Amino acid sequence: MEERRDVWTAGEAYERYMGRWSRLVAGEFVEWLGAEEGGRWLDAGCGTGALTAVVAVRGRARRVVGVDRSAGFVAAAREAAPAAAGFVVGDAGALPVREGAFDAVVGGLALNFLPRPGAAVAAWAGAVRPGGLVAAYVWDYAGGMAFLRCFWDAAVAVDPSAAALDEGRRFPLCRPEPLRVLWSGAGLADVVVAPIEVPTVFGGFPDFWEPFLDGQGPAPGYVAALDAGARDRLREALRAALPVGPDGAIALTARAWAVRGRRP
Template sequence: MTDAWEVDPAYENYIGRWSRLVAPQFLRWLAAGPGGAWCDVGCGTGALSHTVLRTADPARVVGVEPSAPFAAAARAGADDPRFEVRPGTAEAIPAADGEFDRVVSGLVLNFVPHPVEGLAEMRRVTRAGGTVAGYVWDYADGMQMIRVFWDAARELDATAATLDEGARFPLCRPQPLRDALSTAGFTEVAVHPLDVPTVFAGFDDFWRPFLGGQGPAPGYCTSLPAGRRTALHDLLDTRLPRDDAGRIALTARAWAFRGSVPA
């Protein structure tokens, strides 16, 4: 099973809508001044790039994205001459040494096969004294919609334990992130929690995104035979709390990280 990230609407329904809530918090924490050249590595459908354009007053923003459908969605969502998208990956960024003042990346680093190498490549394209920063979900604990999904899946299927992002991505905790940044040669390393509400109108609003096949949990869900998928649906339906209006109010925690390129 692969971590598929290709279908724009399914991604938006599953994670994109929540990533768009995290991006403004992340930029406030980053506290970058106006101007400068930015690069958004793994820009996806543009959640972070578009927020930079709206709120950070950049001179320009370059998105780097390997998925052609996601890159097209990012371009379509920002009618701004300061924005371009280039094909590439975190380990092969199509940019010159020191081209950017700030390199950022949202919800990507844990999917990079060799995260330290990816960070080193981000460092390469950042000027001396510049900043590399990003954020990842707290899969082990604080990203509740994914945590509750895998907890239920593991009760019904022992093999789900090897697919659980909390187990697969130990990087997504404060100390491993600090260690990776330090190993990649950054100074002034910092890690900070970002919490956003994830409120679902009802159980169908929670469940439907897991049928889109985008990402590890939906990929697992859609791979199940119908009967086992129904059992997972029913277990989650009984487990999730509702308020008086039937809404399911959860929270999502991301860990933001940043480091400086030595001058």
């Protein structure tokens, strides 16, 4: 199957597809960090600003800057930004900031989409002061992200060539040991990796299926490339495979792996 570039440009479509779940994980992540309040934070690969907002409000940051290469995402993030948050369009893998400018650099659900994640984490480490925090989280695509696991299992059953696009296969980084190695390799100390799990409850099959039609991200990008017949076959395979409750709701869970370390 032809390789496709992942599309991340439309804030509203992203919110329907992933944003509602990424906000839940962002809250748990900031609680897990337990960072001191009042610091200077940078959110690398901020997307539509879910983590930036949580850092500003629940992390009580004095200032938090969100950086993302998607102008559409940055525009969406600015619309509902807390007073302490600001956003710029830029490369999360090569931050345009001075050495030691921040108390913490964090990244939510972005690291595996960067072309050089090792170089990115090294840049993040350089952007914090000595003793500063560098932390991130990524979805457990291989096993713990249930709604995507259901999607790709159904897609491969209908079209075996879809296996090449499965994020569980594409992103081996999104597991505890590779994350630990990445953080240690950037010279960070006191490295800890932990799971974060949140509920993903869909009101019914349309609530599950329709966000896959908006083209934002690998799975929706795959759906967008299908002809009408193949798309219908995938839809019905998913409908048959999902655990639907008596009220029509589809109750699943999503797990992310979180990692943190400090600059010596």
